[in-house]
Amino acid sequence: MKEEKEKKEISRREFLGKAGTGVAGSYFILSSLKQAEAVAKENPLQPPETYFGNIQVQLTVNGVKHKVRVHTNTTLVELLRDRLSLTGTKVVCNHGECGGCTVVIDKKAVYSCQMLALDADGKDVTTIEGLLKGEELHKVQQAFIDKDGLQCGFCTPGQIMSAYALLLNNPDPSEEEIKTAMAGNICRCSAYPKIKESVAEAARLLKA
Amino acid sequence: MNNPDVNKHVRGESIFIDDISLPAETLHCAVLDSAFAHAGLVSINTNRAEKMNGVIAVLTSKDIPGENQIGGIIQDETLLAVDEVKYIGEPLAIVLADSITNARKAAAYIDVEYKKLPVITDAREACKNGSLIQQPTIFESGDIDKAWGECDFVYEGRVETGGQEHLYLETQCAVAYPKEEDKLLVLSSTQHPTAVQRAISRVLGIPMSNIEVDVLRLGGAFGGKEDQATHWAVLSALGAHITRKPVKLVLPRYQDIRVTGKRHPYSSDYKIGLKKNGKIIAFEVIYYQNAGACADLSPAVLERTLFHVTNSYFIPNVRATGISCKTNLVPNTAFRGFGGPQAMFVVESALHDAAEKSGISYQTIQKSNLIKDGELFHYGQTCENSNALKCWEEAERLYDFIQIKKNVDEFNQKNKLVKKGFSIMPVCFGISFTSSFLNQASALVHIYTDGSIGVSTAAVEMGQGVNTKIKTIVAEKFSVSSDRIKIESTNTTRIANSSATAASSGADLNGNAVLLSCSNILERLKKSAAEELVTEDKSEIEFADEFVFVNGKKTELTWTKLVQKSYMKRINLSSHSFYATPEIYFDRTINKGRPFAYHVYGTALIVVELDCILGRYKLDTVKIVHDFGKSLHPKVDIGQVEGGLLQGIGWMTMEEIIYSQEGRLLSNSLSTYKVPDIYFTPQNIEVNFLEESINKFGPFNSKAIGEPPLMYGIGVYFAIRNAMKAYKKNLVMDYSAPLTPEKVLMNLFM
Ligand code: FES
Ligand code: FES
Numbered sequence: 024m025k026e027e028k029e030k031k032e033i034s035r036r037e038f039l040g041k042a043g044t045g046v047a048g049s050y051f052i053l054s055s056l057k058q059a060e061a062v063a064k065e066n067p068l069q070p071p072e073t074y075f076g077n078i079q080v081q082l083t084v085n086g087v088k089h090k091v092r093v094h095t096n097t098t099l100v101e102l103l104r105d106r107l108s109l110t111g112t113k114v115v116c117n118h119g120e121c122g123g124c125t126v127v128i129d130k131k132a133v134y135s136c137q138m139l140a141l142d143a144d145g146k147d148v149t150t151i152e153g154l155l156k157g158e159e160l161h162k163v164q165q166a167f168i169d170k171d172g173l174q175c176g177f178c179t180p181g182q183i184m185s186a187y188a189l190l191l192n193n194p195d196p197s198e199e200e201i202k203t204a205m206a207g208n209i210c211r212c213s214a215y216p217k218i219k220e221s222v223a224e225a226a227r228l229l230k231a
Numbered sequence: 232m233n234n235p236d237v238n239k240h241v242r243g244e245s246i247f248i249d250d251i252s253l254p255a256e257t258l259h260c261a262v263l264d265s266a267f268a269h270a271g272l273v274s275i276n277t278n279r280a281e282k283m284n285g286v287i288a289v290l291t292s293k294d295i296p297g298e299n300q301i302g303g304i305i306q307d308e309t310l311l312a313v314d315e316v317k318y319i320g321e322p323l324a325i326v327l328a329d330s331i332t333n334a335r336k337a338a339a340y341i342d343v344e345y346k347k348l349p350v351i352t353d354a355r356e357a358c359k360n361g362s363l364i365q366q367p368t369i370f371e372s373g374d375i376d377k378a379w380g381e382c383d384f385v386y387e388g389r390v391e392t393g394g395q396e397h398l399y400l401e402t403q404c405a406v407a408y409p410k411e412e413d414k415l416l417v418l419s420s421t422q423h424p425t426a427v428q429r430a431i432s433r434v435l436g437i438p439m440s441n442i443e444v445d446v447l448r449l450g451g452a453f454g455g456k457e458d459q460a461t462h463w464a465v466l467s468a469l470g471a472h473i474t475r476k477p478v479k480l481v482l483p484r485y486q487d488i489r490v491t492g493k494r495h496p497y498s499s500d501y502k503i504g505l506k507k508n509g510k511i512i513a514f515e516v517i518y519y520q521n522a523g524a525c526a527d528l529s530p531a532v533l534e535r536t537l538f539h540v541t542n543s544y545f546i547p548n549v550r551a552t553g554i555s556c557k558t559n560l561v562p563n564t565a566f567r568g569f570g571g572p573q574a575m576f577v578v579e580s581a582l583h584d585a586a587e588k589s590g591i592s593y594q595t596i597q598k599s600n601l602i603k604d605g606e607l608f609h610y611g612q613t614c615e616n617s618n619a620l621k622c623w624e625e626a627e628r629l630y631d632f633i634q635i636k637k638n639v640d641e642f643n644q645k646n647k648l649v650k651k652g653f654s655i656m657p658v659c660f661g662i663s664f665t666s667s668f669l670n671q672a673s674a675l676v677h678i679y680t681d682g683s684i685g686v687s688t689a690a691v692e693m694g695q696g697v698n699t700k701i702k703t704i705v706a707e708k709f710s711v712s713s714d715r716i717k718i719e720s721t722n723t724t725r726i727a728n729s730s731a732t733a734a735s736s737g738a739d740l741n742g743n744a745v746l747l748s749c750s751n752i753l754e755r756l757k758k759s760a761a762e763e764l765v766t767e768d769k770s771e772i773e774f775a776d777e778f779v780f781v782n783g784k785k786t787e788l789t790w791t792k793l794v795q796k797s798y799m800k801r802i803n804l805s806s807h808s809f810y811a812t813p814e815i816y817f818d819r820t821i822n823k824g825r826p827f828a829y830h831v832y833g834t835a836l837i838v839v840e841l842d843c844i845l846g847r848y849k850l851d852t853v854k855i856v857h858d859f860g861k862s863l864h865p866k867v868d869i870g871q872v873e874g875g876l877l878q879g880i881g882w883m884t885m886e887e888i889i890y891s892q893e894g895r896l897l898s899n900s901l902s903t904y905k906v907p908d909i910y911f912t913p914q915n916i917e918v919n920f921l922e923e924s925i926n927k928f929g930p931f932n933s934k935a936i937g938e939p940p941l942m943y944g945i946g947v948y949f950a951i952r953n954a955m956k957a958y959k960k961n962l963v964m965d966y967s968a969p970l971t972p973e974k975v976l977m978n979l980f981m
Contacts, residue, residue, distance in 0.1 A: 110250035111243020113450075115400045116484045120901035123400060151243030164241040171866050174874060175694025176240030177400035177450030183241060205909045209901065211398045211451050212694045213877035214870060215912040 075106070080144040084109065085153030093140040100124045100135035102143070103150060111151035111180045115209075122208030125181040125188075126150050132188035132207070151180035154187065162228040163187045163221075172221030174212035182208050186222045190229055196222070235698055235718060236448060247450050248404040248420050249481050257406075258287055258327040260470050260480040261334035262463075263341050264490050265316035265323055268559040268894025271346035272314050272323070280326060280340040285333030288474055289341065291324045296472070297436030301465055303426060303458055305364065305526035308562065310434055310465055316345070317524035319894055320490030320561050322462065327470045327478060335483075350559045350894045354498055354521040357556035364522045364529050364555035370537045370822045372609035373548030378513035382504030384589045385513075390501065390580045391967040392573050394521075394888035395494035395566055395881070396898075398906055399693075401450025403491060404481040405464040407471035414441045417468050420449050421460035422691050423731035428723045430461045431468040439723075442468070446721040449693035453878070454565030456693070457731045458528050459491050488899050492564035493888060495532055496521045497573040503581040505589065509596045513548040516540060516577055520570075522555045523562035529555045532563075534665050536570035538610055538826065542578050543619045543659035544600040549609040559894045565733060567878060568941045571660055575942050576883075579656070580966035583949055593949070594632070594655055598623055601657060611823030618832035618858045619659055622921055626655075626834040626856040629919060635852075639838060643957045648843050651851065652954025656835045656946025660939040661827035662735060662928075663815050669730040670812035670828075672740035676705070676748040678804040682791035684709070687719040688741035689729030695937055696867030697737040703864055704742050704930050708749040710774040711790050735935035738863065739828075740810060742930035747808035755804075759797040763788060812928065828928040831935060832921070833857040835876070835943035841954035846976035848951050850880065850913035855943060857918060860926040860934030872918050872940040879944020881907045883968050884951070955979060 076094030083089070084107060091106055100117075103109045103126070112135055115123030119137040126135045127149040135148075154161035163186050166172070173179040182205065189196055189204035196204065201222045210218060239245040277289040292299050292311040302308040312323050324341050328334035351357045379385060405419040405427075413435075419427050424444040432439040444464070449456060463480050470478035482490070497518055504513040518536055522529035533553040540551040586593035601619040608614060626632070632655065639651045664670050675687040686705055690697040698718040706713040719725065721732075730740070753774070760779045761769040764786055773780040779788040798804060817824035838852040853876060862868045885905045889897040898904040926934050948970050955975060956962050964978045 104250075108252065109243075110246075113247075113400070114249070115402075116901050118484065118900060118902070121400070151241075155242060160241065167241050168237050171870055173237065173240055173694075174696070174870055175400070175449065175451040176236060176245050177247065177694075179240045180243040202909050209398075209400070209906060209908060211400050211453070211878075211906065212870075213874040213881075213907060215877065215907070215909045216873050216916050217870060219909060219912060 082143050083147045097140040098136055099138040099140050099143045102140040109150050109152050123181045125184040127184055127188045130191045132185045163225040166225035166228055167221045170217055170221040170224045172218040174214050178210045247401055248418055254477055257477040257479055259331040259334045260478050261326045261338040262322050263324045263338040265321040267345050268319045268350045269348040270316050273344035273346050276342040280337040283337035285329040286337045288327045297434050301430045304530050308525040318559050318561050325466050352558050352890050352894050354519040354556040357558045358554055362557040364526045364557050367552050367554045370551045375513050375548040375550045378548035379504050382512045383507045385504045386585050386588055387502045388584050390499045390577045392497050392576050393969055394496045395886050397453045397455030399451030399455055402482045402487040403463045405467040406479045407467040408477045409471045409475045413437050415468055416443045417464055418445050419464035422452050422457045424721055424723050425729045427461050427464040430465050434465050435472050444723045446691050452693040453567045457565040457733045459564050492562045494566035495563040499577045501581045503585050509591045509599045511546045511600050514546045515550045517552045520555045521558055523560040525562040527562040527564045532570035536574040538661055539571040539574040542575045543657040545602040545606040568938050572942050576945050612825045622832045622834040622856045630836050630854045650841050650954040650957040652839050652950040654837050654946045654949040656943050658833045658939055658942045660831045662829055662935045663827045664734045665826050667815050667817055672744045673726055673809045674744035674748045675725050675807045678794055680798050682794045684716045685719055687725040689726045690737040690741040691721050691732040699867050700738045700863045701745055704745055711777050735937035739929050739935050744808050744810040746930055748806040751806040755802050759802050760793055829926055831858055831939040835946050837946040837950045839950040843958040846972035852915040853913040854917040856921055858921040858924045860924050860929050861932035863933040868936050869918050871936045875940030876943045877907050879941040880947045883944050883948040887969050887971055
């Protein structure tokens with residue numbers, strides 16, 4: 024019974040992973056309401072090539088290679104959320120001030136709202152969705168559950184990615200090092216005491 | 232049991248409004264808000280904006296089909312401004328376009344002609360000009376004019392507290408979907424779905440029954456989405472109603488901070504009178520509340536201030552006057568504590584001032600005036616089950632105040648440039664909405680034929696763990712695994728006429744309603760089980776660990792089997808119940824009554840360390856004894872205490888809201904408005920539960936938790952101030968919060 028349940032969830036996850044290509048949602052409203060005629064002449068089902076921008080970038084996200092067109096001003100977080108439907112990464116301030124959008128690139132925690140999609144060309148990006156192995160939680164995720172390192176959950180993906188980056192580079196951080204690494208992630212629910220414990224616990228779990 | 236959402240949160244799989252995948256035809260909404268704090272609106276010309284790329288419609292007040300009014304308590308707030316703007320950030324028009332980029336771009340091309348008018352940002356100035364939200368309210372007890380004669384010491388002073396930005400990480404947002412005919416489904420990030428439904432009904436001129444408001448979860452709220460979520464939900468509904476397309480509205484952070492209200496700044500005058508032994512005889516206070524440009528929740532916030540004039544203390548003679556002043560700032564609103572913290576800061580300042588001037592120690596005055604059973608609160612309620620002294624004494628016992636104070640003194644003798652400061656902060660907070668009628672809730676519980684359970688209430692989950700608590704209640708009551716239980720979204724079609732999830736009362740009101748529903752179903756199931764097991768007496772039937780027991784003996788009958796059998800016997804497996812808090816009332820003509828079901832108590836001990844050269848401080852120790860009642864969920868409750876505490880500390884220390892004279896918010900982003908980060912966590916933090924606290928008003932004897940802990944943060948102000956005093960003996964300083972490092976330096980060296 025239990026096995027069966029797991030199988031089902033895995034296949035659902037695979038589906039989610041593969042189906043995660045955003046649709047040019049808003050494009051179609053244009054075709055239906057305003058520019059109907061103009062567009063219909065071309066191809067009614069396909070937005071024009073340049074709708075998403077005319078620069079192609081290639082990047083790997085959570086192990087999957089993507090080739091996408093972007094505008095010069097498309098940010099990485101927009102690419103992740105709006106085009107790849109990876110909505111685990113949150114936009115909170117969009118100004119590089121809160122850490123809500125943290126992803127990991129080259130073992131470093133990066134504010135994805137402050138990186139242009141163009142600059143992510145050729146990069147290997149890990150988002151919160153990429154930490155799971157099948158249904159198995161990553162140890163950092165497990166630690167946040169065990170130590171109650173969250174309340175509303177909105178800052179949580181960013182917190183976990185910052186902690187993940189820290190532990191990639193420093194498997195045995197001191198309390199001070201934990202604080203330094205996590206200082207760029209605001210939690211307005213102020214779960215900080217428990218976030219601190221969660222990161223320490225994650226280090227412990229990863230070593231075990 | 233963990234928060235049911237936790238698993239999704241850590242995977243990044245929880246759906247917040249901005250994460251919902253939308254139909255292809257969805258329109259995106261940008262809001263144009265006022266550039267001036269006070270001005271006549273000469274004209275709004277949308278021609279250029281309408282021709283912009285991707286724009287479908289630009290709507291102004293002229294397009295509102297119903298009434299252009301969203302005021303809750305007082306009808307003084309338009310949805311879209313008509314001929315005058317009263318604050319920077321007041322919505323003027325919305326743009327609906329195919330993408331959010333196009334919508335925002337076009338909003339900049341709406342041409343607005345303003346005629347500037349004089350601006351008032353200060354509450355006292357507004358009061359002088361007669362610019363008030365409503366007539367002043369006075370709470371009075373004893374005979375204050377006579378009481379001054381009995382005092383050995385009388386002191387007067389002035390106290391200021393600043394505003395506070397909620398900074399919920401998820402900004403205000405909503406999605407509205409048009410349904411058949413003129414019906415609408417609105418997903419809103421609100422603490423108060425019914426308020427949203429009511430306002431949409433009024434603005435669109437369609438019945439409430441045609442509007443379904445659904446709330447899954449909030450990415451933080453703290454009061455900022457009690458009344459202020461309504462504006463954005465109604466705007467998206469207006470867009471959807473007119474275009475008949477789904478409309479999504481998400482405020483970008485910089486706009487959210489600019490256009491939404493904050494904690495009310497207060498400016499207050501007090502006069503306090505004491506006996507030589509430290510007994511407080513009389514306390515008089517006038518609060519000038521800076522309400523901003525519209526009432527919003529200000530009258531209710533002010534009322535809660537008036538209820539918390541004396542914090543945890545019994546003072547026999549009180550006169551408190553609350554004046555809600557109308558200024559040209561964004562309408563200020565609910566924020567965790569709801570006016571209570573402002574009142575408590577004033578009384579603590581008065582006590583601290585009296586201590587310094589009279590030479591009686593601050594802690595002696597605090598402790599010897601803690602309220603006891605049988606004494607009257609100044610609003611006429613008799614104090615029952617007081618835990619004020621119990622919490623204090625338990626903290627004293629556990630944390631050894633005397634030793635800690637000695638350590639601080641020794642440290643200060645040894646160190647010249649770094650000083651420590653110590654303070655104790657008792658808290659007493661009344662639980663219940665102070666408008667008695669709001670203390671009602673209902674719940675809907677379904678048991679499905681596979682034994683799984685669906686629970687609907689009016690409680691909105693925003694990180695405070697109310698769903699976890701409700702789940703705990705249901706699991707305990709039915710004695711089934713919590714895996715069976717699903718807490719549904721908060722939805723106006725399932726639970727009607729709800730009150731906001733606010734006033735710390737979410738788990739109390741909704742939990743009690745859920746208990747009633749569970750009891751109803753349980754009675755029916757017991758009867759059914761008695762029939763199945765051929766027992767005469769259903770009182771012999773019990774449920775435990777998913778099995779039916781008779782006279783304490785386990786039977787073969789499982790929960791699922793019993794549910795299925797009962798269904799076949801046509802037994803009702805659903806229950807809708809209603810709960811109204813008993814025994815509460817309040818007479819506003821005399822401002823007396825029993826407004827609160829009960830009070831929450833606690834005591835915090837605080838030690839800070841101040842670098843007197845840099846003005847920087849860090850939190851050395853915060854140790855708390857808190858009265859949780861019998862905690863429904865200790866893990867959740869500890870999180871609430873720690874989170875509330877840190878928010879309170881932020882308000883008292885670093886979070887500084889600054890407006891220019893023109894009414895422009897200067898601290899308008901996270902780079903200029905500092906909130907606590909992980910470095911701000913106290914080095915030593917400890918929370919202990921007060922033993923043997925009972926509370927018949929809370930589900931399973933629990934007590935409300937959301938707001939009270941915020942007020943422990945007030946103690947940090949006094950701890951820092953005491954550290955400053957250790958450095959500069961003749962320190963003279965206003966009682967004004969926040970006490971930023973900058974202010975510390977100015978006061979030490981200027
Ligand atoms: S959203 Fe990127 S740092 Fe705040
Ligand atoms: S859990 Fe709510 S902001 Fe961190």
